[in-house]
Amino acid sequence: MRAFAGLAACCATSLAAAQCPRTGDTVFDSGFEQPPVHAYHVAPGGDDGHDGSAASPWASIQHAVDAVAAGDAICVHAGVYNELVTITRSGSGAAGPIVLQAVPGDAVVIDGTALPIPGGQHGLVTLVDASHVIVRGLELRDYSTASVANVPIGLYVTGAGSDIRVEGNHIHGIRTTASGCAANAFGLKVDGTRAPASIKRLVIAGNEIDHLVLGCSESFSLDGNVEQWTISGNHVHHTNNIGIGAIGFEGVAPDPAFDQARDGVIVGNVVHDVSSYGNPAYGNEYAADGIYVDGGTRITVERNLVHHVDLGIELASEHAGRTTSHVVARSNIIHSGNSSGISLGGYAAGVGGTEHCSVVGNTLLRNDVQGTGSGELQIQYHASDNLVVDNVVYAGPGGVLVHAYTGDTAMPAVLDHNLYWSDAGAAGSTWTWRGSDYDSLAGWRAGSSQDAHSPFADPLFLDLVGPDLRTAPGSPAIDAGVEPDGGLAGSFDYGGDPRVAGGAIDIGAYER
Template sequence: MKCRFAILRQVGATGAAFFVLVFMAVHSLAAQDGAVYYVATTGNDSNAGTLASPWLTIQHAADTVTAGATVHVMGGVYNGFVKFPKSGTESEPITFESHPLVVGGIVQPAIIDGTGLKVSGTQGLITISGHRSYITVKGFEIRNLRADSEDVVPCGVWITGSGTGVQILNNRIHDIVTTKEKNGNGCGLFAYGTSKTPISKLVVSGNEVDHLKTGNSESVTLNGNVTNFQVTNNLVHDNDNIGLDFIGYEGTGPVGYDQASYGLVSGNTVYNISGIGSVGEGNSYDADGLYCDGCAFVTFERNAVFQVDYGIETTSENQVCQATGTEWSLPDHKGTAARGKLPCYGMNATVRNNLFYYENACGISIGGYALATEEGGGSNGGGSSYHDVFVNNTLFDNGTQPGNDSEGTPSGDFQIQNQVGKAQGNYFENNLVHESASSPYSVSPNMWIHSFVPSDQAYPDSLKYPGPPATLNYNLYGSAAGYQEGTSILWADVSSFSSFSKYQADNLGGEDANSIDAQPEFVDQEASPPDLYTFENSRAIAGGRAHLSCSDGWCDPNGDSPNSIYGSTDFLGNPRKDGSRIDIGAYQNAGDPLENTVTVDLSSAESDLKEGASTVLTVKVTATPGGGGAPSGTVSIVRGQTLIETATLMPTGINTTAATLPLHASQLAHGDNKLTAVYSGNSIARCCTPSEPPGGTQTTIPWYPGATSEAITENATACAAPTPTFFPEAGNYSSEQTVVIRDSASDVAIYYTTDGTTPSTSSKLYSGPIKVAKTEKVKAIASTNRSSTSAVGSAKYTLR
């Protein structure tokens, strides 16, 4: 890395001015293909868009750049909407990336702020509309957009139309609010595919989406013709409606092209999602953490979902389909596309290796929430579930809020609702279900299975759903209270099983024949977060069976498990199977019990910093076994007892978060600096009661503890000042010479001798030309307070 000096930039602030250091590591900004541009709060849109002459607004950059461009938006607050009018290409995408600054010891990203802005129609602080492709938005804070009318929809990010390869990465989206929640809408992120050409290859990853009030809408929604998407490693919390929603059949896309489909939903942490404080949701416990509302061919794996109303629901709210449960007359999108009046399917959803716990109402739910009607219709709740497979999930203490008739009453761990029967081919296998005697909430209801629709349910004449309502096997059920007749299992509206074995013998369909009623032997279910890994004596170990084929549900041919519906890894990322052995639940036991631990790793891109240079520190925080999801919070860089800087962690996986922090040589002492990264730990709020809805002033629960990394050494070395030069040059002269000593740096002190000895900073300080009247050898060094001394320059003048 070259020896360079810091750039000081003045940033305007209300009533004052302050200075920040703009840290530019050569490798982080210069090593880019295509044109590179800059935006800064000190810029001007008439500038050239260079680092030295940046633009002022993000919108001007979006209007100006073309395919292949990278725009670095320097840390600071930008008040305005941004709409992208151009596309990149697969080989030359357009990238807008926040480049953080350190302000007052805090690493500050570029912030797109909606304070005071007026929303028009459906509008995002970031809008990508029309046919736009290959645009990446990375690392921004997107915040504070509010609407006071039900006629407009404020969003953090609004993607609509069609296009390919849009990526929304590592952004924090928060405080997007509609105040008209009864009939209004808002969103953190919407992607609406509205044409026969889909929104494809959309990636939404590593974002935090929180503290939203979205009325009748959701936190993150993919709706209509959105295909081949990835929604991964996001942190979604403290919102008053659904967390991650994948929708079909609402009329967003053309008939036959109106399902969010062929997607991966993985590694997400979703908590504190509830409709109990939302007028738009009727102040009821009906907001899902994950929702397949008419989606198709989607894998939900390795997610941690807790303290939400429903952990996951796979169904459809709509009754506008043909006999196939889709808008096509034949399977596989063949035949004629037309709307009908029969139940639509949430179909071919594979739900595996997830944690669902402390849910307010229910862990997993299938089937329509209302009986289908003869006349059909949209959003009437008369949908169904088809070939949805739930394997190797852990469900713990679900149905924690007692509720009432208006709020919704708990329905336990696995709920089966309307319009499902044997022909719909839904599976629930290898799942671990347990209810404890105590949790941070009221005692859980000890409801393992809640299938409340009787086998002789009368449907409209054209609809028949003969039981059993689903196929269940190889599960482990249990509770501290033990099996309770009339409570633990309701199957096809029958609960009069005197014991679990009696249920196995007498239930409709002979389900759960190889399932067991046992204690799971969790490592520490009372820990915070609960440690749901099992001891080696657990009957969950080797209790499962991997016999279902991809034709029973959905295996993504382009995923990491194209030939197994069980997935290649368990919740923690370890191999899902040990030879032929597969355990019950989300974890595959690997031997020693995993106790809750947090580790912090610190690394630097450059361990030696010259004066004026900068580097990037990377901090990774890992929680094991990760039952609380991604360890959110902040991380600080510390030298001894001195705080250097602090940054917010962003999610990178189901149990990992990370932060990158710019570090400048001026923040260090000369020589070796021992640096450590200190994780703050975090707390989460309890959720949710009518008096403590999400995002409010709930009582907090300690979650992950703080932790400190091992130290790394960052060496800060001073730059050597340039070697002094002499005028006139050394040589033979016949008369006295006036010698000028010069240095190419303007802020150095020069010390010299004329007797041939080596100069030091104790030698005579050069203050102006010196006279040489006899043969002498002049030697000089240059030095500054911040730099080491230069090499010795010398010139011998021989007078004859």
């Protein structure tokens, strides 16, 4: 995608400014190369009969997106806009993207109060079959329904298209007050609904998504024929269902061969205060993941912070005969969850599972605070040929470290070079393997044939209260890991430092 370095700067901060500042005056740098062909303006008190200049702005955002062409930017000035915005036009690689963004420093609100939900499912901002589009710096709020027939969405990308960026937006107050699992709402949703044409080269970065009432849906999800994407630096919090989801096999794409989110990266996000407990679609169940790969493939989940959710990271599939596969979860920090820290395998015998996934170099601390028994690492149904290495697994008072409670596969995972510790102490810690329980590391090794090189020792975190989960000098985690083949450990640790320093890789999310 070709565009201009001064993307944000094209939007003059004053209505009196009639042209774009020089390209170097940037607020967001997205690697763009030239200023927009035209910069049009929208402001309260404007008129759609005007020419859209800074001196004579338009009144509605929808009028602007219907008027612009490839390479143009729409500069929206401070105000509350009670309208739905649907983008069906595309930019181009040659002329540049179509840009919809708030003027830097201006509070631009698209408010959904009392607005309809066309077609039964719609966003406050919706992109349909659009390519080379950027949406940036908007606040999208208060779009709701009380009907199971309607699905409100904060920002919705659907159809097919490429080279889309969604950056620095704040989405909140999207709600369904309908009951049961037919009730749905989403903060941000991407649906690849065509095949073989996909939604691809998609970047969703630096957005805040919070205070949502979702029913059976996700705060933020990619579903269907979506490929070559990056979800980075987003902050998802205070919602009553899944934080970030990458989904497959839901029938979103018309051809099952393409119906799977794939070839993506979920990196550097913060997800917290996410729980389905009390959500009418679930009742009193701790079922909401911070990050959920449900039927996705070839995805990397790395350097995310997930805390005070139900399940931290789950790699599974809800569809019988289908799996999440070839996913790498590495260098993540997961703590203080209501249920398990990391979960592999389907939640029941009648659903799908997890295969060829790798859990490498993560730090899990005091999850399962509700005492569900799922522990720090949970392995459920139809899990096979997975890898779990170099993780710090630190259980709380319940002492459940690994809970692999099903025996339906011969080799759910290979585990080694993990560092185990527990507030319950050696005598109060437990491991479960294919349905058999063990109450000592020696018993666990003998019964499971796993973790031959894994110690039970205090990792010596710098601060358990903060927490600061870097390790102190002398930690048994230092240089105690093993680098798996194929670059599975990645290049960087949780803090962005080189993944290997010293004689060998460290166990856990940080490299000392």
